[in-house]
Amino acid sequence: MDLIFFGMQGAGKGTIGREVAAKYNLEIFETGGALRALAQEDSPLGHKVKEIIEAGNLVPNEVVMEIVEDFLGKLEPGKAVLFDGIPRKVEQAESLNALLEKHNRTYKAVLIKIDEDTALKRLTTRQICSKCKKVFTADYKDPTCDKPGCDGELMTRSDDNPESIKTRLANFQEETVPAIEMYKDRLIEINGEPTVDEVVKLAFETLDPLFT
Numbered sequence: 001m002d003l004i005f006f007g008m009q010g011a012g013k014g015t016i017g018r019e020v021a022a023k024y025n026l027e028i029f030e031t032g033g034a035l036r037a038l039a040q041e042d043s044p045l046g047h048k049v050k051e052i053i054e055a056g057n058l059v060p061n062e063v064v065m066e067i068v069e070d071f072l073g074k075l076e077p078g079k080a081v082l083f084d085g086i087p088r089k090v091e092q093a094e095s096l097n098a099l100l101e102k103h104n105r106t107y108k109a110v111l112i113k114i115d116e117d118t119a120l121k122r123l124t125t126r127q128i129c130s131k132c133k134k135v136f137t138a139d140y141k142d143p144t145c146d147k148p149g150c151d152g153e154l155m156t157r158s159d160d161n162p163e164s165i166k167t168r169l170a171n172f173q174e175e176t177v178p179a180i181e182m183y184k185d186r187l188i189e190i191n192g193e194p195t196v197d198e199v200v201k202l203a204f205e206t207l208d209p210l211f212t
Contacts, residue, residue, distance in 0.1 A: 001210050002026075002105050004083045004096070006180050007112035009168050010119035010126075011192045012199060015135065016112055017084045019200045024211045026082040027075060034067050035059065045070055065095045072103055081105075093179040108210065109183035112192035112199065116169055123165045127154040137196070 003026065007013030014030075021028050039050040045066055052059055059067075064086070075081070087093035100107050114122075125138035129145035131152030136145075145152040159165075180187065190203050 002081045002083065002100065002107035003207075004087070004107060004109040004183065005085075005112070006109060006176065007192060008114055008116070008119050008172050009165070010122040011112040011114045012196055013112050014084060015196055016190075016192070016199055016203055017082055020110075020203055020207060021082045023204060024080070024207065026080050028082050028084055029068065029071055029086070030084045031059075031064060031067070031086050034071055038067060038070070061092055061095055064092065065099055068096065068099055069103075072099075072105075087176075087179050089175045090179050090182065093182045097182070107186070109180065109187045110203075110207070111180060111187060111189045112203075113189050114192040118193060119169055120162065120165055123160050124162060126156075126160065128157055129153075130155050 003020065005013050005017045005020075007016075017028065020026065035049055035053065038046045039053055040046065048063065049059070049067070052063065068086070072081070083096070087096050122137065127136045127140070128134070129136070129147070129150060129152040132145060132147055132150045134145055134147055134150075136154060140146075140154075143154055145154065159168075188206060190199065190206055192199050194202070
C-alpha cells in the first residue's frame with residue numbers, strides 16, 4: 001500500500017512521514033532528493049535532469065512523472081512507497097494517479113491536518129540544522145543539532161518570516177488543497193496539532209490496520 005502524504009507547511013509532514021516509512025518499511029519518494037540523485041546518474045534521464053537543474057529551470061510535470069516511473073522501476077518487488085511533497089497541484093495529482101494505476105499500485109492519501117494559526121506559529125519559531133537540515137521546534141533549546149555525528153549549528157530559514165509564510169500558506173490553499181480533494185474517497189486525516197510524538201502515535205494507530 002503506497003501512501004501519498006499531504007500537510008500544510010508546519011504540519012510536520014516530513015518528520016511524521018519518516019517515522020511512518022520506518023515503521024512500515026516504506027521507501028520515501030521526495031522530489032528534490034530524487035532529482036539530486038538522478039542528476040548524478042550517467043543515464044539519459046539523469047542527463048536530462050542535470051541540464052534542467054543547471055539551467056535553473058523548474059522541472060516540468062512530465063519530467064517529474066518520468067522520475068517517479070524511474071523510481072518505481074528500481075524498487076524491489078512488493079516494496080511500497082511514501083510520496084512526500086508530491087503532488088502539489090491538480091495536474092500533478094492526475095498524472096501521479098494515472099501512473100500508479102498503470103503500475104497496478106494500491107494507494108491511500110494521508111493529510112496531517114493543522115490550522116493556519118498553528119502553521120504560522122510553528123514556522124516563525126522553528127530552527128533548522130545548518131548541516132543536515134533537520135527541523136527543530138521552539139521547545140528544543142540547544143544551539144546545535146542532536147543528530148548523531150552532526151552537531152551542526154541551528155539557524156532560522158530566511159523565508160521563515162510572516163510575509164513569506166503567508167504567501168506559502170496561500171499557495172497551499174489555492175494549489176494543493178484542490179489536489180487533496182481529489183483523494184476524498186481514499187483520504188485519511190490525522191490531527192497534527194499535538195506534539196510530534198503524539199502525532200506519530202496517532203499516525204501509527206490510524207495506519208496500523210492498513211499494514212497488518
